[in-house]
Amino acid sequence: MYSYLVNLSRPIKRSVMLLLDIALVPISLYLAFALRFETTTPFQIATESWVLLPMTAFCGVLIIHFFRLPQIKLHSFDTQSMTRIGTCAATLAVTSVVISYIFHVFTPRSVPIIFGAVFFISSSLLRVFIVLLLGLLQTKSGKSVRVAVYGAGTAGIQLVSALRQSQDVRPILFVDDNPALHGLIVAGLRVEKPNKLLDLASSGLIQRVLLALPSASAVRQNALVVKLSQLGCEVQILPTYAELMAGKDLSSSLRTVEPDEMLGREKIKLDNPEVARAYAGRVVMVTGAGGSIGSELCRQLLNCNPTSILLFDQSELALYEIDQDLRPLAEHAGVKVITRLGSVTDKVRIEKIIAGEGVDIILHAAAYKHVPIVEENELEGARNNVLGTQIVAQAAEHAGVERLILVSTDKAVRPTNIMGATKRMAELVVQDLHTRSKKTNFSMVRFGNVLGSSGSVLPLFQRQIAAGGPVTITHPDVTRFFMTIPEAARLVLLAGAYAQGGDVFVLDMGEPIKIIDIARRMIEMSGRTVKEKGSQNGDIELIVTGLRPGEKLYEELLIDHQSLQSTPHEKILRAKESRLTKEKTGAMIKGLKTSVSTGDKELLRDLIAATVDGYHIQETEMPVEYQQDGIV
DSSP, X not given: OHHHHHTSOHHHHHHHHHHHHHHHHHHHHHHHHHHHTTOSOOHHHHHHTTTHHHHHHHHHHHHHHHTTGGGSOGGGOOHHHXXXXXXXXXXXXXXXXXXXXXXXXXXXXXXXXXXXXXXXXXXXXXHHHHHHHHHXXXXXXXXXXXXXXXXXXXXXXXXXXXXXXXXXXXXXXXXXXXXXXXXXXEXXXXXXXXXXXXXXXXXXXXXXXXXXXXXXXXXXHHHHHHHHGGGTSEEEEOOOHHHHTTOOOHHHHOEEOOGGGGSSSOOOOXXXXXXXXXXXXXXXXXXXXXXXXXXXXXXXXXXXOOSEEEEEESOXXXXXXXXXXXXXXXXXXXXXXXXXXXXXXXXXXXXXXXXXXXXXXXXXXXXXXXXXXXXXSHHXXXXXXXXXXXXXXXXXXXXXXXXXXXXXXXXXXXXXXXXXXXXXXXXXXXXXXXXXXXXXXXXXXXXXXXXXXXXXXXXXXHHXXXXXXOEEESOTTOEEOEEEHHHHHHHXXXXXXXXXXXXXXXXXXXXXXXXXXXXXXXXXXXXOOEEOTTOSOOSEEEXXXXXXXXXXXXXXXXXXXXXXXXXXXXXXXXXXXXXXXXXXXXXXXXXXXXXXXXXXXXXXXXXXXXXXXXXXXXXXXXXXXXXXXXXX
8 A cells, every 4th residue: 555655646646635735625614614603513604604615715726726735745844834834824814804805705804814724734734644644554564664863963854854755764763872862852753862772673663773973083983883783783874974065865875884884993094295296297007907906096096197097907898997987087187098908927018018108107906816716826826926027027127117016915924825925926026126226116015905805805795694694704713904995095106105115015904803703793784693603593694614725814914023114104104124135036036937837836836935934834723613513
């Protein structure tokens, strides 16, 4: 029934409301006589004034149409709507007086006043009744999600008004920290204390919490998100005032809480005028431009006013997508976009592009980065990550490129897998070239896990939760550093601005976080509950699968913490780490080329063990309590 009523066409809805309002005119006039003469059957008196009824009803049609009462949206029924009904009622009362004088009809002077008041009350109550009836039908249909709005301020009130237009969501109540608001009725909803949310969620009275505090700081919002995630309800958050300036409807601006909002720290602000100055007027080449980091680098470069951005990638699809995304923005910014397809292992192609396009700065983000894949394809991983880096770096040095920044990973520090080892070897190649370079400034940036990037554990958790579980983790004690894609890209750009040569830049990302804690929190914030081991209750299981080949329990960002130096930005650290000699680097490259050309995997692994400081095989057994069935 509810779906049928709300899906009626707008002309039909207006026609129904017009007929109801017209019917209220003679009914209200009759009730006015009844109230005036204090009788429920004023037939004799009304008969003497019979002409007043049809004439007022006829004029009422015109007056109701003139004031557009049928066009009042029921879910937006507010003081402005009531004012329009009141003005219409007053006009009807005056019209009845005029009709009485024209037709010399006996009508007590109080009747028109009572008539206007009765019409105003009945027309208003009619709309209130219809709204309540629709709400009742919506609840019985079971299709609407019952929500609590956290924040009874201006944004919360506007959000409730917008949500009342939706068939899928029904606001039930407000929650606010301000004690002065508790117990009040705001926008038709009662304001409750935050500590009542747990009982409401447990009883099923609310299924979702909408955080409507756009003026609150990121720290405050993150703290609330963590707290609300324990309710077992889905949590959505209203964007900041700056984001709302885009002019979106409030209800459409609601977004599900992103994983990075529950990491216990603010997004690090890396804005610095030095970044724009470092890239302004330059030709900047981004290798791996179609990847997660590469594409974000390209977007952020647009704000630095380079002469042109050269997009380089071996994936045609990835290159096409970033080109389509970037080109309209680049045209608006007055930046030229150049797309070049190819592999970083193609020496001739790389040299021609760098020299031919007059590249000034290279951001080298191209790499094979997925640990399990590289572990099974170690020779290709080494060819791309190490030899490809050497080819790009040498071509940059020969062409007199101003700067090259290598995008590396925390897995390069005392690696336990081939991917991390090849990235450390790439760092050694860049460090060696810097010692002999006369023009090109070489530097490196190390990341932790980048939220939302391809291969990140968080998108995997999201897919598993959406599928109903189970959510898989490799070990209950695994920890990782996390950063956002914009943070990672900005760190690369800042490294280019701060680089002195041979530097390793890292971002202070706070304390590492347990993967199992992230998994639990994401399950809870999706409105589900974790099914604990040995319990029949809960929605989604957490299963421990065991460490994958080459996976570490924890990551590090620096090899030598004693070499740390500050930079102009308090959250960015610079390290001067040990490097191989020219002879050892040459021997490493020679051995690497031999292993790749002959397909000798054992030679490659022996070379890594002899060259990469701290390389070892992870030998951590799963705790006994997880060895049987793996369920947490």
